[in-house]
Amino acid sequence: MSSSQHLPLDSLSDELPPQQHPLLSSLWRPIIGLIALSVIYHAYIILYRLALHPLAKVPGPKLHAASWFPFLWQTNIAASAPRTIEAMHRKYGPVVRVGPDQVALDGSLGWSAVFAHTTGSQPEFGKAFEQYFPGDANSLIGAPRDRHRRMRRQLAHAFSAGALAEQEGTVTQYVDLLLDRLRTLEGDEFDIIPWLNFTTFDIIGDLAFSDSFGSLDGSAYHPWVLSFFQGIRGSALRRFLRHYPGLGFIAARLGLTGDFKVEEHNRHTARDKSAARMRLGVDGPAGKTDFMTHMLRKTRTGETAMNEEEILSTSPVLVIAGSETTATALAGFLFFLAQNPEKRELVVSEIMEAFPEEEGIDMRSAARLEYLRAALEETMRLYPPVTVTPPRVSPGAEVGGYYIPKDTLISVHQWATFRNPENFHLPEQFLPERWLPASHPRYEARFANDNRAVFKPFSHGPRDCIGKNLAYAEMRLLAARMLRTFDVTIEGQSEWQSKQRMFGLWEKIPLNVRVKSRSSAK
Numbered sequence: 001m002s003s004s005q006h007l008p009l010d011s012l013s014d015e016l017p018p019q020q021h022p023l024l025s026s027l028w029r030p031i032i033g034l035i036a037l038s039v040i041y042h043a044y045i046i047l048y049r050l051a052l053h054p055l056a057k058v059p060g061p062k063l064h065a066a067s068w069f070p071f072l073w074q075t076n077i078a079a080s081a082p083r084t085i086e087a088m089h090r091k092y093g094p095v096v097r098v099g100p101d102q103v104a105l106d107g108s109l110g111w112s113a114v115f116a117h118t119t120g121s122q123p124e125f126g127k128a129f130e131q132y133f134p135g136d137a138n139s140l141i142g143a144p145r146d147r148h149r150r151m152r153r154q155l156a157h158a159f160s161a162g163a164l165a166e167q168e169g170t171v172t173q174y175v176d177l178l179l180d181r182l183r184t185l186e187g188d189e190f191d192i193i194p195w196l197n198f199t200t201f202d203i204i205g206d207l208a209f210s211d212s213f214g215s216l217d218g219s220a221y222h223p224w225v226l227s228f229f230q231g232i233r234g235s236a237l238r239r240f241l242r243h244y245p246g247l248g249f250i251a252a253r254l255g256l257t258g259d260f261k262v263e264e265h266n267r268h269t270a271r272d273k274s275a276a277r278m279r280l281g282v283d284g285p286a287g288k289t290d291f292m293t294h295m296l297r298k299t300r301t302g303e304t305a306m307n308e309e310e311i312l313s314t315s316p317v318l319v320i321a322g323s324e325t326t327a328t329a330l331a332g333f334l335f336f337l338a339q340n341p342e343k344r345e346l347v348v349s350e351i352m353e354a355f356p357e358e359e360g361i362d363m364r365s366a367a368r369l370e371y372l373r374a375a376l377e378e379t380m381r382l383y384p385p386v387t388v389t390p391p392r393v394s395p396g397a398e399v400g401g402y403y404i405p406k407d408t409l410i411s412v413h414q415w416a417t418f419r420n421p422e423n424f425h426l427p428e429q430f431l432p433e434r435w436l437p438a439s440h441p442r443y444e445a446r447f448a449n450d451n452r453a454v455f456k457p458f459s460h461g462p463r464d465c466i467g468k469n470l471a472y473a474e475m476r477l478l479a480a481r482m483l484r485t486f487d488v489t490i491e492g493q494s495e496w497q498s499k500q501r502m503f504g505l506w507e508k509i510p511l512n513v514r515v516k517s518r519s520s521a522k
Helices: 009-015 022-052 062-066 069-076 081-092 107-115 145-159 161-183 192-209 223-230 232-243 247-253 258-278 291-296 308-321 324-339 341-354 370-382 414-418 468-485
Strands: 095-099 102-105 397-399 402-404 409-412 486-489 512-517
Touching: 022 062, 062 069, 062 095, 069 081, 069 095, 069 232, 081 095, 081 102, 081 414, 102 107, 107 397, 107 409, 107 414, 145 161, 145 291, 145 308, 161 192, 161 468, 192 258, 192 291, 192 308, 192 324, 192 468, 223 232, 223 258, 232 247, 232 258, 258 291, 258 308, 291 308, 308 324, 324 341, 324 370, 324 468, 324 486, 341 370, 341 468, 370 468, 468 486
Parallel strands: 102 409
Antiparallel strands: 095 102, 397 402, 486 512
C-alpha cells in the first residue's frame, strides 16, 4: 500500500474541497442580484438626471445634477455654500442647477420672476415647507399663501411707523444699558459678539413678550438664547440626514447627534416662553402692547386672527429674525470699518459733526446720517446676515430662458448676487460711496451703473422681512450711539469674516475689540 493510503483522516479532509452551508448557498445569488439591481437602478437615475431630466439643459456642475449629496454637504456639513454658489454663478451664469431638482438664481432674475407680487392669474412660486423646523408651515416664515396673508395682515400693526415710534423708548433703554456695560470694559480687550447679541435679544424679548431675556443685566446669555446658538449645527445636520436617513444610525454611533437634543430643547423652551405670555391675555404686563398683543387680538369681525399653534410657531421666528441678524450686521459693520480706516473716519466724522454732544441721537436723527446709512448697506452687501432665501417651489414656468419644471426648488443666494461683478462695480471692496445719493458731496459716478435693485438683504415681495424697518432703525441707532460714545478699535483679525461658516446663520468667531470713551479721550 502506498504511503498516501495511510494518510490520517484529518490530513485527507484538508485536501477535499470545502463544503458550503446550504443556507449560504441559497442566499448568495439573491444578494448579488439585489446588489446588481441597485447598481443598475442608481446608474439609471444618474443617467436620467444628467441627460433626460427637464433640468438637464440648465448649466451647473454635473456632480450636483447627478446627486443631492454635494449641495447638501456644502450647505449643512461643510457650511461653505455661500462661497461655493458664488463660484458656480461666476462660472455658469445667473441660472445654475445646484441639485437634481434645485436651481439657484441670481437676484437680477429671481427677485422679479419668483419673489415679486403676483396677480390672480399668475402662478405663484409657493413656499417649500418643513425647510427649517417641523411644523414651520404654521409659522409666518413657512405658511402657505392665504395663511401667510392673514397672519401678516395681523402682525403688520406691530411693525408700522406708529408702532416703531412707540417702541423707541424700549430700544433706547437697552442701548443705554449696553453703553453702561461697555464702559466697565474700557481699556480691556473683549469679544464684542456676545454684547451685541445680549442687546438685540433683550430688545426683541421685551418687544415680543414684554419680558427681556435679561442678558445685559446679568452679562450672560439667557439659557434659551444659548441653546439656540448651540442648536444651529443640530438643525443643519437634521436637514442633511432627512435626505439620507440611513446615515442617521452611523451619525448617532459616532456621537454626532448630540445637538439634536439641544435643538429640540430650544424649540420647546421657545414655545414655553410664548405660552407663558399668551396666558397673560391680549395686554402685556401693566397693559403694555407687544408683538403678542397683536397676534392675540381678534379681527374687526371678532374672529380669531391667529390660532394658538400659529402663535407658538411664529413667536420664536420673530425673536430670531429680530435679533441675531441685527447683531450679525453690526458685528460686520465694526469689522469692515476696522479694515478700512479711511471709511471709519468718514463715518465717525459725520456722527461727531452732527452730534457735538452725546445727547440727541435717536432713531429719526440717526436715519439722517447718510454716510452711516451707506456704510451699513455696504456691510450687508458684503456680509448679508442671511445668505440665501428660503426656497420657493416652481409651478412650472420659464425663468431666465430655461423652463423650470413643477416642484423644482428655487432660491436666490444673496451672497452670490451681491458680489456679482455684473451687478456691482468692484464687488469685493468695501465702498459705501456706492450707496450715496447723487446730491451727496462724496457721491462717485463710477457706481452709477451698479444694479442696486438686486440688493435685497431682507428678501423681496409679499414675503419680505416684516421687521426690516425696525432692524434698520436699531442698527442705525446702535451704530451711531456706540461710535459717538466710544473710540472702537480692532487690531488684526483680517480673516474674521473669511473664517466663518454658514449653517443657515453665520457661525461667528470672536471679534475682539477695545473701547475708549470719547469723553475721557478729550
